[in-house]
Amino acid sequence: xxxxxxxxxxxxxxxxxxxxxxxxxxxxxxxxxxxxxxxxxxxxxxxxxxxxxxxxxxxxxxxxxxxxxxxxxxxxxxxxxxxxxxxxxxxxxxxxxxxxxxxxxxxxxxxxxxxxxxxxxxxxxxxxxxxxxxxxxxxxxxxxxxxxxxxxxxxxxxxxxxxxxxxxxxxxxxxxxxxxxxxxxxxxxxxxxxxxxxxxxxxxxxxxxxxxxxxxxxxxxxxxxxxxxxxxxxxxxxxxxxxxxxxxxxxxxxxxxxxxxxxxxxxxxxxxxxxxxxxxxxxxxxxxxxxxxxxxxxxxxxxxxxxxxxxxxxxxxxx
Numbered sequence: 088x089x090x091x092x093x094x095x096x097x098x099x100x101x102x103x104x105x106x107x108x109x110x111x112x113x114x115x116x117x118x119x120x121x122x123x124x125x126x127x128x129x130x131x132x133x134x135x136x137x138x139x140x141x142x143x144x145x146x147x148x149x150x151x152x153x154x155x156x157x158x159x160x161x162x163x164x165x166x167x168x169x170x171x172x173x174x175x176x177x178x179x180x181x182x183x184x185x186x187x188x189x190x191x192x193x194x195x196x197x198x199x200x201x202x203x204x205x206x207x208x209x210x211x212x213x214x215x216x217x218x219x220x221x222x223x224x225x226x227x228x229x230x231x232x233x234x235x236x237x238x239x240x241x242x243x244x245x246x247x248x249x250x251x252x253x254x255x256x257x258x259x260x261x262x263x264x265x266x267x268x269x270x271x272x273x274x275x276x277x278x279x280x281x282x283x284x285x286x287x288x289x290x291x292x293x294x295x296x297x298x299x300x301x302x303x304x305x306x307x308x309x310x311x312x313x314x315x316x317x318x319x320x321x322x323x324x325x326x327x328x329x330x331x332x333x334x335x336x337x338x339x340x341x342x343x344x345x346x347x348x349x350x351x352x353x354x355x356x357x358x359x360x361x362x363x364x365x366x367x368x369x370x371x372x373x374x375x376x377x378x379x380x381x382x383x384x385x386x387x388x389x390x391x392x393x394x395x396x397x398x399x400x401x402x403x404x405x406x
Contacts, residue, residue, distance in 0.1 A: 113306035113307065113308060114306070114308045114312075114313065114316065116189075116306075117302060117303055117306060117308065117313065118316060118317060118320055120172065120302075121230075121232055121295070121298065121317060121321075122229060122230060122232075122317060122320045122321045123228060123229065123230060123320075124217070124218025124219065124224060124225075124228050124229070124230050125172070125173045125218070125219070126175075126218070126219055126220065127173060127174065127175055127179060127180055127186060127219070127220070128175075128180060129175050129176065129177045129215075129220055129221065130177055130178075130180055131177045131178070131196060131198050132156070132177070132198075133156060133158050133198065133201065135198065136198050136199070136201070136202045137202075138158050138201065138202060138205055139158070139159060140156045140157060140158045140159075141156065141157045141159075142154070142155075142156060143155050143156065143157045143212070143214075143246075145214075145242055145243065145245070145246035146242055147217065147225075147238040147239040147241070147242035148238045148241050148242055148245075149225070149226075149238045151217050151222070151223045151224075151225045151226075151238065151239065151242075152222065152223040153214050153215065153216075153217065153222045153223070153239050153242055153243070154176075154214065154215050154220060154221040154222045155176055155212060155213055155214030155215065155243075156176055156211075156212070156213050156214075157210070157211070157212050157253075158201060158205055158210065158211040158212075158213070159210055159252075160205050160208050160209055160210045160211075161208050162208040162209060162210065162403075163255065163256050163257060163404070164208065164209050164210065164256060164257050164259070164399070164403040164404070165209070165210040165211065165212060165247055165253055165256045165257070165258055165259075166204060166209050166210070166211050166212075166258075166259050166260070166261055166399060167211075167212045167213075167214075167243050167244065167247065167258060167259070167260050167261070168197070168201075168211060168212070168213035168214070168261045168262075168263075169213070169214060169216055169239075169240065169243070169261075169262050169263060169266030169269065169270070170197070170213075170215070170216065170219070170263050170264075170265070170266050170385075171263045171264035171265050171266065171290075171291075171382075171385055172219075172230070172264060172265035173186075173219070174195065174219065174263075174385070175215045175219050175220030175221075176197070176213040176214055176215050176220055177196065177197060177198065177220075178194065178195040178196040178197045178198070178385075178386075178389075179191075179194065179195040179382070179385070180194060181193050181194055181195060181382065182194040190382075191380050191382040191383070193382075193386070194386075195382060195385045195386045195389075196386070196389060197213070197389055198389070199389040199390070199392070200388050200389040200392050200395065201213065203392035203395075203396060204392070204395065204396060204399070207396045207399075207400070209399065209403075210253065210256065212243060212246070212247055212253075214239070214243055216236050216239050216265065216266060216269065217230075217235070217236055217238075217239055218230060222239070229320065229321050229322075230265075230321075231321065231323060232265065232268055232293075232295070232323075232328050233265065233266075233267075233268025233269040233270075233271065233272045233328070234268075234272055234323055234327055234328065236265070236266075236268075236269035236272075237269045237270070237272040237273035237276060237277075238273075239269060240262075240266075240269050240270050240273040241273050241277060241280050244258065244280055244281065244284075245280070257283075257285050257403050257404060258283070258284055258285060259284065259285045259286045259287060259288075259399055259402065259403055260284060260286075260287040260288070260289075261287070261288045261395070262287065262288070262289050262290070262292075263289075263290040263291065263385055264290060264291045264292065264293060264381075264385070267289040267290060267291065267292035267293075267330075268292050268293060268328065268330060270287070270289065271289070271292055271330055271333035271334060271336075271337070272333055274333065274336050274337055275332075275333040275335075275336040278336055278338070281338075281339075284339050285339060285340075285402045285403050286339055286340040286341070286342070286398065286399065286401075286402035286403070287337070287339060287340070287341045287342070288341075288342045288344070288388075288395060288398060289341060289342070289343050289344070290343075290344045290345075290384050290385065290388075291344065291345050291346070291349070291352075291357070291381065291384055292330040292333075292334075292343075292357075292360060293328075293330065293351075293352055293356065294328055294329050294330045294331065294352075294356045295317075295325035295326070295327075295328035295329070296325070296326075296329070296356070297352040297353045297355065297356035298328075298351060298352055299313060299314075299325065300352075300353050301349070301350060301351045301352040301353050302350065302351035302352070305350060305351075313325075330356065330360050331356070331359035331360050331362075331363045332363070334359075334360045334361075334363040334364050335363050335364075335365060337364055337365070337366065338365070338366060339366065340366060340368035340369065340402050341364055341366065341368075341369050341370075342369070342370045342371075342372070342398050343357060343360060343361055343369070343370065343371045343372070344371075344372045344374065344384055344387070344388075345357040345371070345372075345373060345374065345384065346373075346374045346378050346379070346380070346381055346383055346384045347373045347374065347375050348375070348377065348378060348379040349378075349379060349380075349381045349384075350379050350380075350381075351381050352381070354373075357371070358371075368402075370398075372394070374387060
């Protein structure tokens with residue numbers, strides 16, 4: 088649901104007087120994608136896949152209550168998962184209305200990936216970012232494309248380090264889109280919180296410039312008009328959402344994934360993230376196969392878990 092936004096844009100704003108009704112509606116959609124929280128139902132749970140689990144909660148570093156699942160296994164390794172915008176710890180009900188309307192038209196279900204990793208011996212913490220799933224909304228219904236949600240990421244790492252049964256475990260991260268932006272931002276702002284992290288898989292972090300060059304431009308929305316509206320809505324500047332810049336602070340092995348033909352962004356963004364990673368042990372998987380819908384990437388590993396298990400087996404001690 089959109090916030091109540093006014094689009095009576097002043098005549099001084101470039102091209103605003105020629106924006107037709109369809110373009111204004113597209114701009115509302117784009118603002119909602121980048122600036123407003125959204126919730127979807129948690130339709131599946133680990134017990135549906137014969138996994139034991141705990142309902143858990145912890146605080147982000149600003150006090151926001153974050154809800155999640157802890158799925159225990161047999162090793163001394165734990166993987167912390169988050170999700171893309173509009174999803175939650177289960178996935179995304181894109182096969183059901185109203186989320187199928189204007190959406191991908193298919194479900195994203197993370198549980199098969201959790202199951203594969205759990206059977207491979209990995210403990211899992213997976214959580215809803217603020218304003219998603221069952222987690223608290225934070226101070227406002229405005230999201231920060233990772234610029235506020237990084238507080239949730241740090242909270243998740245602190246939670247694992249505080250539990251008696253997990254405090255000595257090796258930690259890796261699995262972060263997706265909105266969640267990947269949040270993780271990158273957290274590492275850039277507070278690198279001390281991530282000392283000892285063993286590795287990360289990051290699916291489709293997204294910079295504002297690439298989103299403007301991709302989705303905003305494709306919608307026929309003028310760049311300057313979009314940036315002004317985004318700043319009014321969020322009190323953020325699009326230049327703040329710069330994932331290649333944040334990538335320079337990552338110091339552990341990182342595996343990046345991107346749909347090459349994703350119409351909402353541009354390949355140069357992910358390539359710059361990869362190039363800026365200051366680590367030798369890094370990997371970039373381009374998903375080709377003619378896919379152009381961004382959401383396809385989030386169901387790729389639940390359907391093909393072997394590369395995930397191989398990556399974490401390589402970077403975490405087996406015990």
